[in-house]
Amino acid sequence: MSKNKSSESVKVVVRCRPMNDKERAAKFERVVSVDVKLGQIIVRNPREASASELPKVFTFDSVYDWNSKQIDLYDETFRPLVDSVLLGFNGTIFAYGQTGTGKTYTMEGVRNDPERRGVIPNSFEHIFTHISRSQNQQYLVRASYLEIYQEEIKDLLSKDQSRRLELRERPDTGVYVKDLLSFVTKSVWEIEHVMNVGNQNRSVGATNMNEHSSRSHAIFVITVECSELSVDGENHIRVGKLNLVDLAGSERQTKTGAHGERLKEATKINLSLSALGNVISALVDGRSSHIPYRDSKLTRLLQDSLGGNARTVMVANIGPASYNVEETLTTLRYSNRAKNIKNKPRINEDPKDALLREFQEEIARLKAQLQKRLGKKKKRRQRRRAVEGHDDEELEEGETEDDDDEDGDDKGDYWREQQEKLERERKAIMDDHSLVAEEKVLLLKEKEKKMEDLKREREAGEMLAAKVKAMESKLLVGGKNIVDHTNEQQRMLEQRRQEIAEQKRREREMQQQMESRDEETLELKETYSSLQQEVDIKTKKLKKLFAKLQAVKAEIQDLQEVHINHRQELEQTQNELTRDLKLKHLIIENFIPLEEKNKIVNRAYMDDEDEHWKMKPITRIEDEHQMMTRPLSAVGYRRPLCQHARVALIMKPDIRYKAENILILDMDMPAQTTKEYQEPVIAPKVAAALEDALRDEDEIQVDASRFHSSFAPTSASGSLKKPKTGKKSGTPTSPFSPSSPGPPLYPQTRGLVPK
Ligand code: ADP
Ligand code: MG
Numbered sequence: 001m002s003k004n005k006s007s008e009s010v011k012v013v014v015r016c017r018p019m020n021d022k023e024r025a026a027k028f029e030r031v032v033s034v035d036v037k038l039g040q041i042i043v044r045n046p047r048e049a050s051a052s053e054l055p056k057v058f059t060f061d062s063v064y065d066w067n068s069k070q071i072d073l074y075d076e077t078f079r080p081l082v083d084s085v086l087l088g089f090n091g092t093i094f095a096y097g098q099t100g101t102g103k104t105y106t107m108e109g110v111r112n113d114p115e116r117r118g119v120i121p122n123s124f125e126h127i128f129t130h131i132s133r134s135q136n137q138q139y140l141v142r143a144s145y146l147e148i149y150q151e152e153i154k155d156l157l158s159k160d161q162s163r164r165l166e167l168r169e170r171p172d173t174g175v176y177v178k179d180l181l182s183f184v185t186k187s188v189w190e191i192e193h194v195m196n197v198g199n200q201n202r203s204v205g206a207t208n209m210n211e212h213s214s215r216s217h218a219i220f221v222i223t224v225e226c227s228e229l230s231v232d233g234e235n236h237i238r239v240g241k242l243n244l245v246d247l248a249g250s251e252r253q254t255k256t257g258a259h260g261e262r263l264k265e266a267t268k269i270n271l272s273l274s275a276l277g278n279v280i281s282a283l284v285d286g287r288s289s290h291i292p293y294r295d296s297k298l299t300r301l302l303q304d305s306l307g308g309n310a311r312t313v314m315v316a317n318i319g320p321a322s323y324n325v326e327e328t329l330t331t332l333r334y335s336n337r338a339k340n341i342k343n344k345p346r347i348n349e350d351p352k353d354a355l356l357r358e359f360q361e362e363i364a365r366l367k368a369q370l371q372k373r374l375g376k377k378k379k380r381r382q383r384r385r386a387v388e389g390h391d392d393e394e395l396e397e398g399e400t401e402d403d404d405d406e407d408g409d410d411k412g413d414y415w416r417e418q419q420e421k422l423e424r425e426r427k428a429i430m431d432d433h434s435l436v437a438e439e440k441v442l443l444l445k446e447k448e449k450k451m452e453d454l455k456r457e458r459e460a461g462e463m464l465a466a467k468v469k470a471m472e473s474k475l476l477v478g479g480k481n482i483v484d485h486t487n488e489q490q491r492m493l494e495q496r497r498q499e500i501a502e503q504k505r506r507e508r509e510m511q512q513q514m515e516s517r518d519e520e521t522l523e524l525k526e527t528y529s530s531l532q533q534e535v536d537i538k539t540k541k542l543k544k545l546f547a548k549l550q551a552v553k554a555e556i557q558d559l560q561e562v563h564i565n566h567r568q569e570l571e572q573t574q575n576e577l578t579r580d581l582k583l584k585h586l587i588i589e590n591f592i593p594l595e596e597k598n599k600i601v602n603r604a605y606m607d608d609e610d611e612h613w614k615m616k617p618i619t620r621i622e623d624e625h626q627m628m629t630r631p632l633s634a635v636g637y638r639r640p641l642c643q644h645a646r647v648a649l650i651m652k653p654d655i656r657y658k659a660e661n662i663l664i665l666d667m668d669m670p671a672q673t674t675k676e677y678q679e680p681v682i683a684p685k686v687a688a689a690l691e692d693a694l695r696d697e698d699e700i701q702v703d704a705s706r707f708h709s710s711f712a713p714t715s716a717s718g719s720l721k722k723p724k725t726g727k728k729s730g731t732p733t734s735p736f737s738p739s740s741p742g743p744p745l746y747p748q749t750r751g752l753v754p755k
Contacts (some may be wrong), residue, residue, distance in 0.1 A: 003377075008344075012313075015315055017318070023321045034066075035063070038329065042056070063341065090240060090242075091243070094245045099251060101331075108121070131476050142185065147219070184355075223240070226238045226240075239354050276299055279291055279295075308343060590642070
């Protein structure tokens, strides 16, 4: 890596969503204001008591308010990034923020509405338009889609959604997801289809989509490979990878009151997100030499985007309403730190894992194979013609020499000729009466075999040709439609002009800003005409500076508070985990014999790839194939016993410690060949009716007072006892409703509850 490589900061933009209907209905106050020109977000404290408190101001690369259009964001912020991906840089877009602030809206947007499409679909359009305009370049575009939930990676494009993938690392290409599927796509439509399939899988796996999506990270990856003939006459391949990341909601997950498994789960849920925060802090801090990329799957996978060789944009999404103010401030502080991360973007030229190279080589190989086949065939035909006496017929020049043009027709003719010839010969044999029957059969069989061979050969040739065609179709080339092309170019030109204008406007504003600052400093150097004037000006100045000082002080205080809260939470988690650990140690010390423990400790090792503890198999070192003799773990006993059990055994030899099992070993369960019973899905209407029918009879209220007078005396206690079970007995119940007057009436056997 060269030292003079230019570094650039992570670009951070903030987008504030509009108030939603609920917030408007509840008449929440808007506490966020957005100064698009100066790139500032201003947050007021909504509390009455702190009315005197100054609003907090944050400055970013660009900011977008509630009126911002998706396409504006794309043109100003994302288009340049995607452009550099097309040049061979790696690029990443993170959407960060509290749940419900518009991360998914920014990344995906509203499907089927061109105005409200997010970055992902807009980038599809951008990439394929770029390719169609390109010239003398070959492209290969592929897409993957994955999700990280509770530190497990799931391939959203895989058929088997229960499978979890692992991260692997290679020294040449870095960290990657093992066995992650990627689909080669040839058009906007195809890549959209890939996205839709992934989105569907995402919602299918989740029982509660809202909760799931707010706790998981979704990463859509587009890889664009481009091959171009350079001046040195060699084909060079550049590979750009675009990671589009919809992060989990940044709101604090409450961990209070969680123990054991639940605690572990809670700490796992946003591990990736807090690790992301720690990585950002460590990168910005400048003092720490260790960046904790390895702490989570997300940071490991996207290591390159944070302080690496990729270009990165972070979109921080916030909500405008007063009740969100704490989370909004947290998000703003977080992103404020992120803008100080420095990356060193670099083009990936001729990387080892370029798929395009493989494709090109495979196509060349198949073509050569096909050529060989055709060559063979032609020689055969020439030979045949010579034998059959066609040699006097003039061979047309182009027919044999020029392969490519007449290949199709030529091929067809050849096969037809061959088939016809065989057919003719077969007929001749059939008609030939001089042959003996057996001989005929033999000859016919031979001919049939020849025909079979011919057919097979033909099919193989066709298959090869089809394969070449299929592979070639995956490589995209541009410059097809010239008229359309110029139109497009014009449009592009206009767009560019717009962009340039926008840029200039921005520059002007920056200039203004700088000038106003300069003025401030100039004031200090000014000479004053009178002492009074000097006092006035300086007092004004002092007031301004004092206000600034107060703002900074308040910010420091806030940060300290946030810090303390965070630390308390971490301490609490640590305490819980320590307690857990202590309990485990206690169990091990008291219930697992020392020698057993040592054996396990000796066999255990950390698998760096999987990041799990594993057990080494019991084998002899010198001979790997022979199993070691079974270790004598409990001499004289049937099983390993703990000290307590041994003592108890001696004291009272007949008690249960005799065969106490201490180590619980898992059995190897055979693969299940039956299916789990699944309840049929019942429509809510039917379910309600069923429930009604099966309801316990306790709940049926029957007015039985009228029967009372005539039948009660027969019962000693004066009440009719209801059978204990709620089941219906075989006894027929009264055909008359209890309230209907007139005989014959006889008491129902049960279910009557006298008042
Ligand atoms: P998140 O993914 O951060 O949880 P969503 O993207 O699902 O949030 O947004 C929540 C709701 O707010 C959605 O209904 C979305 O349409 C709406 N929304 C978010 N941002 C905007 C915006 N800039 N303009 C209009 N509607 C928005
Ligand atoms: Mg979302």
